[in-house]
Amino acid sequence: MTGFILKILVLSGLISIAIKYGGPLLPISGTPAIALIAVLSPTILMAIALGWRWQQVRSRG
Numbered sequence: 001m002t003g004f005i006l007k008i009l010v011l012s013g014l015i016s017i018a019i020k021y022g023g024p025l026l027p028i029s030g031t032p033a034i035a036l037i038a039v040l041s042p043t044i045l046m047a048i049a050l051g052w053r054w055q056q057v058r059s060r061g
Helices: 002-025 032-060
Strands: none
Touching: 002 032
């Protein structure tokens, strides 16, 4: 389980770096809605990944 959590942390960090350094390269206007999506997307993606993993563990149960 520790390995999985470490993978999630690394993936989250990579997504954050991609947003930070890749974001300025995208031709997207700087609106509050876009900023909110950019900030919340790593959290939402990790929640989906953890929920999917939880469903797998629960179904094996």
